[in-house]
Amino acid sequence: xxxxxxxxxxxxxxxxxxxxxxxxxxxxxxxxxxxxxxxxxxxxxxxxxxxxxxxxxxxxxxxxxxxxxxxxxxxxxxxxxxxxxxxxxxxxxxxxxxxxxxxxxxxxxxxxxxxxxxxxxxxxxxxxxxxxxxxxxx
Ligand code: FE
Numbered sequence: 001x002x003x004x005x006x007x008x009x010x011x012x013x014x015x016x017x018x019x020x021x022x023x024x025x026x027x028x029x030x031x032x033x034x035x036x037x038x039x040x041x042x043x044x045x046x047x048x049x050x051x052x053x054x055x056x057x058x059x060x061x062x063x064x065x066x067x068x069x070x071x072x073x074x075x076x077x078x079x080x081x082x083x084x085x086x087x088x089x090x091x092x093x094x095x096x097x098x099x100x101x102x103x104x105x106x107x108x109x110x111x112x113x114x115x116x117x118x119x120x121x122x123x124x125x126x127x128x129x130x131x132x133x134x135x136x137x138x
Pocket of ligand 1: 049050051052053054098099100101102103
C-alpha cells in the first residue's frame with residue numbers, strides 16, 4: 001500500500017497535521033456533517049490536499065448535494081485521486097484518497113448530478129485546503 005509518492009511515518013503526519021486533520025486524513029475518520037469549513041463555501045478556486053498540496057478539485061465542479069460535506073461531480077484530473085473499495089462499517093463504498101500521499105478524502109458515490117458525470121465526490125473539509133482564484137473577476 002506504500003505506492004504513493006509521498007511516504008511519511010505516522011509520527012511525521014501527526015506533527016504536520018492538526019489532531020482533527022490526522023483523524024480524517026490518516027485514520028480515515030469522517031467529520032460530522034454540516035460542520036466543515038468548505039461545506040457551504042463557493043469562492044472560485046482550487047481545492048488541494050491538506051496533507052501534500054496536490055490539486056484535487058476545482059470550484060466549478062462543486063455542487064450543493066445537501067449531504068453536509070463538500071461535494072464535487074468531477075476530479076480535477078482522474079490521476080489525482082486513488083479509488084479503493086471500502087467494505088467497512090457494513091457498507092460497500094468506494095473510498096477516495098489523494099493519489100500523491102494516500103490521504104483519505106472521503107467516498108465517491110453514483111448519485112451525483114445526472115446532467116454532469118452522475119458522480120458525487122463526497123469529501124471531508126478537513127482533508128482539503130483552498131487556493132483562491134485571484135484571476136477570476138467574480
Ligand atoms: Fe495528498
